[in-house]
Amino acid sequence: MVLADELAKAQRSISVAEFFEKNKHLLGFDSPTRGIITTVKEAVDNALDACEEAEVLPDIYVGIKRISGDVFRIIVEDNGPGIVPAQIPYVFGKLLYGSRFHQIKQSRGQQGIGISAAVLYAQLTTGTPTLVISRTSAATPACQVMLQIKIETNEPDIISTQEIEWDRAHGTRVQIEFKSSLAAKKRLLEYLRYTAVVNPHARLRVDLDDETETFERVSSEIIVCPKAIQPHPHGIEIGQLQRMLASSDGQVELFLVSGFSRVGKKTALEMCQIAGISPEKSAKKLTPDEQRQLIAAMQQVNVPAPPASLCLSPIGEDLIIRGLRKEFPMDFVRARTRPSSVFSGHPFMVEAALGYGGKLPPEGNAQILRFANRVPLMYQQGACAITGCITEINWKSYSVSQQGLPVGPLLILVHVASTNVPFTSESKDAVASIPEIEKEVTLALQDLGRDLKQFLSRRDRNRLAEDRARAVCAIIPEIAEKVAEIVELPIPDISPIEGRIMRKMVVKKRLSGDTVTIELNNYTDFNGTVSVYETSPDSAHDAEPKADFVTSLDTEFTKVWQVPLAPGASWKVTWKGRGGGNLDIRGIDEGKCVVVDLNV
């Protein structure tokens, strides 16, 4: 027998389940610790997608409990539309099964792999089947299925199925048990926090072993679910066209109009004309040569970009800023939502934000938050095209230090939304290097970088102005006093001099003995009301004039005075106290006002 016959005996088909059981790290199960995060992520992704489709406000419960030794039970429950009983085994018990793969629209799940991978991991490490409960409406009972995956065939293996009572009117609950650890608890909470930031309409309740945390929704507005669109004529390859033609049953003109987005009757006729094909010809009967001519013609005709506003769901600049401000106190934060763009026919959109200062750690690398289709990316930062773009930007030209990554009190957020996010692996940890996406990320960050530079230089200018003001306000009175003493005249009113030098609203705060004074001098043409906010341990109950309102937090009191000020006018408040704290003037242009703490 020849060797080839011998070798042929070893040739075998490999089931997808076998493949991913062996290569489980590709699905985010490279370590037991990571398994929990991956499972929660996949289940929460599904829950959010389902709620979006059903247009309900998501209310998601995540429970993680050690049940013995290194075995953990992970429960994720949602109030989504539920799954019909016949589909449950396939959705959870078959890899590469789902509703979102064949649709062109932004969704968190794309592959039909995620949650089945967790089922696979559970049966591999503990042999325990997964328990699913789902109910589709108050009119039907809930269905409980216990299932596994038949590894050799990648088909669901139903162990039991029964109707049960369930207190939810609709929704899905999945319970998975596998070997893991809670070593990455911090990162899990981070994942949930970031998820809450970009899904402000969702409530997440978490039971983590014995801790409980709730991420409350901050918006009750339901996100509009993106709509699926047809493929774009410029983003299609000959192989796909051939398949579409083979399964069509009409004339070429109709095929083009109904099969592609942005193709109307006129465009379709133009394509047919360039290809030299009669628009009435049966699409199915095109010869291979005609197919090639058609695809060439489709590329030649000008067609508007795909309707990104339909199929994409960006977070929006305002919501990004609000989400970030909630979690990270910063001196500066800006966001950009770039116009939509296209790679290989897939519409996409890049959003980015830059934050600076505040409570961000002043040293070390900038903090990078990466998101794809509203899902935080928690691993493989180094392998991600987003990180690549950040490293390639010359941050020094935006007054930020850089050692590979930018360093300093900087936060960088990037969100890539697409009908098909190109991940570097099935575990969806990192965005692949696609030039079109990289260009958009870079443009967004450069744009924000210019804003940051402006902020930083203004802050530096403001510091200069403050230094100058401090000198003027502290020294001029002393000079006036000395001069008055020498010439034996009364001390003159120095405010006109101050005003001429400063040409600003000058706010002076001073502690003399136990008396705190705040004095406002309006040397500008401002004519209106400013709010004086002072926060310090002084309660200032004896203030003269009295504060318009006072709030207290722990041992700090915030006092607010509403002060009407005409040009040239001045105002003063005093109280007994120890001073210190913060002083903030609102209602007047930052650049027109100088705050001087004369005790610093």
Place this chain on the structure above:
Amino acid sequence: MVLADELAKAQRSISVAEFFEKNKHLLGFDSPTRGIITTVKEAVDNALDACEEAEVLPDIYVGIKRISGDVFRIIVEDNGPGIVPAQIPYVFGKLLYGSRFHQIKQSRGQQGIGISAAVLYAQLTTGTPTLVISRTSAATPACQVMLQIKIETNEPDIISTQEIEWDRAHGTRVQIEFKSSLAAKKRLLEYLRYTAVVNPHARLRVDLDDETETFERVSSEIIVCPKAIQPHPHGIEIGQLQRMLASSDGQVELFLVSGFSRVGKKTALEMCQIAGISPEKSAKKLTPDEQRQLIAAMQQVNVPAPPASLCLSPIGEDLIIRGLRKEFPMDFVRARTRPSSVFSGHPFMVEAALGYGGKLPPEGNAQILRFANRVPLMYQQGACAITGCITEINWKSYSVSQQGLPVGPLLILVHVASTNVPFTSESKDAVASIPEIEKEVTLALQDLGRDLKQFLSRRDRNRLAEDRARAVCAIIPEIAEKVAEIVELPIPDISPIEGRIMRKMVVKKRLSGDTVTIELNNYTDFNGTVSVYETSPDSAHDAEPKADFVTSLDTEFTKVWQVPLAPGASWKVTWKGRGGGNLDIRGIDEGKCVVVDLNV
């Protein structure tokens, strides 16, 4: 109708071919340019694997030709064992089909995806079927198959099949056409060069558009093909054990002995005893509880590591050094093959090499060559665990500068060989972060780092010794001369002084007028023959004594004298010339010899 029913209609099974058509970047087809490298890589991997299995010396032809516009034809032909006609459609026309996935041994191919992915890419971008010719022996005709993949089902679509005449007695030829570019030509040649380095037994002939290059084999020794082994009892999970039990048909004892590597009768009985299971019980009939007890017992019993020497095929320190020296002239090169180790039951072995100086670029990051199972990894260096390890090492402690990566004239080679290399994606570009592998890579590099440090400090010491020698040899004669003049006595013989100070073999080279002199003084106890190599533009045809042999390259002549030297002896040669060039003394310990060029 409830929403869930509506949603259920969109639920569909996704074929593997569909999945990878959409996610083709996961397979290394992220850009047309890269497509050529990926295809050549997959085809050459298969050819080398097949030749290894057939124990023939690989003779591989790679042809790449632009056939029109942006369409390229890629041909890879080998002299391997061939593929039986019935298997050809599956090997090339079905993703996840192959002989190596289910075997536990080192091989280049692991997944049964690679070459079919190229077929998929061809039909997607050009609609052109792939042409395969294969012949399994001189006694059978060759079989030619034209095929594609049915995307919706991932099954082969045979367009034509016929017997043909072919001049090879056995082998396989595949011809694939797709849209691409030759922009990455340099990287393609690099890939082929590196492949030749780690497969010294292979001949690679390359036709690149209109250039031809041959990478000749440097060794005619056939690599011993690794043997497949059984799984190791410590590297198995309950899910796998359950499947193995279900398909077994004997007693538990026999199941353990025949199903696992390193398990003999004694070990099997011990496992049964700890698990509380009778060794005679039918393996198939174990209850779930007994299964759990059995796997726990399997982990408890001490079992030797898997037989790595059988299933792995490291390159070897000597061959790595020879391969590197051939491609990169360096002052220092060392290699290490680490002992084999295990992760999740998969045996693996790490090999590494460090090179320094010579013609390596003196500035910029160190050059990193990554290999896995004798295959060069050409992309995603930043995402690779190997790069991670290199960055984590403190190179400064080995006298090498570092900015993230080490910098300077440094070359780092790492080869990971395993029965299951954990790649970060199906495109097999980067090794995933597995702590056990990272540990071995780090240990190998630290070990080599210590050697490098020693080399560098010796080099520095040698420089010091040379400086000292130059001073001694140049100044002492002058002092002797002056002193002799003053005391009016003849100039004394200063060699004993030189000898006492140096205690080395001192080699002096000097140019006086147009006379070149090389003088050897052996102040050591060395007693033997040294070879004096002098390379310069001087032909030295008038040398006294005559050189033992002379070779010339361009305008440079290398003259060699064999010089027997007893302790205390000296030797001298002179010729007319301009001097300069290099002087090298071989046959005596580097540390015992000092070469002084007195004209420098």
